[in-house]
Amino acid sequence: MRDYSRVGKNSSLPADRERRILDRLSRDGQVNSTVLAEEFSTSEDTIRRDLRELAARGLCQRVYGGAVVTSTASTPIAVRVGESNNRKEALGRTLGTLLRPKQFVYIDAGSTNLAFARMLSHDLPLTVATHDPAIAACVMGKTAIKLLLIGGSVNREVGAALGGRAMREVAGMRPDLLVLGLCSIHANEGLGAFDAEDAEMKSALIATAGSVAVAVLNEKLDSVAAHKVSEIDSISDVVVEADAPPSATTALSEKGLRLHKAAPATH
Structure with missing residues (x-):
């Protein structure tokens, strides 16, 4: 969860109210304007102004009725591929159990999907x-796998081909399973991405896939990103970490998603 310990010095919010709002965001992942207004004995308009200010500082994302945590997974792919590799490998191994010859x-x-690709068996057709x-490049050396590479201009932040050419190439594809990459997932706010073209590509892929699976690090749960990809019901299977917060996993289960817990990551 985001570290809020150093915020507040340049805020126009009363310090105690800001601290308590951020504490609730850190603890629960979301806040409700009506509940906060009652708790602080102030108006909902005041709370909405508070949340607007916090959102402008990148500390939350406003949603209908309140605010939720902003996903922290916004770093470039060149950075992300070197982070939390053991955790991503544990997710990738569990994702692999969903595959069929x-x-x-x-x-x-x-980067989590890259870890999944590395875990693919050399013998699975x-x-x-x-x-x-x-x-x-990772899949290329696995001789039982036929590889189709989508072309186009590569976005270095995302690490993938995006834009018109790539969109046209995927439009005619009908994969049995889409292993979707995500920046954020929230039971009520849906799936999100930080790049607009990336979000558009993900939406196009979802539209043609037979089923959709995602593997999610804890910090992406119960969060939102700048661009919405789709509603939560567009996916069928979610792989979460062994210590995923029960509040987040319960909310996803209640939406009808199949949850798969990865084994604890090795250190």
Whole structure:
């Protein structure tokens, strides 16, 4: 969860109210304007102004009725591929249990999906498509897998081909399984991404896939990102970490998603 310990020095909010709002965001992942107004004995308009200020400082994302945590997963792919690798590998191994021989699997861009691609068996016959060059390079050496690489201009922040050419190439594909990469997931606010073209590509991939699975680090749960990809019901399977917060996993289960817990990450 985001560290709020050093915020507040340049805020126009009363310090105690700001601290308590941020404490609740850190603890619960979201706040409700009506509840906060009652607790602080102030108006909902005042709370909405508070939340607007906090959102402008990147400390939360405003949603209908309140605010939620902003996903921290906004760093460039070159940085993310070196972070939390043991955790991502644990997620990737569990994702692999969803595969079946001879499936057509589309692997979306992302560092967790790259870890998943590394875990793919050399002996499992699949057709794999991706617009992520790093994932393609990883899959290339697995001789039982037929690889389809989507072309186009590569966005260095995302680490994948995006834009018109890539969108046209995926439009005619009908994968059995889409392994979707995400920046954020929230039971009520849906799926999110930080880049507009990346969000557009993810939406296009979801529209043609037979089923959609995601693997999610804890810090992406119960958060939102700048661009909405789709509603939560567009995915069928979610792989979470062994110590994923029960409040987040329960909310996803209640939406009808199949949850799969990864084994504890090795250190």
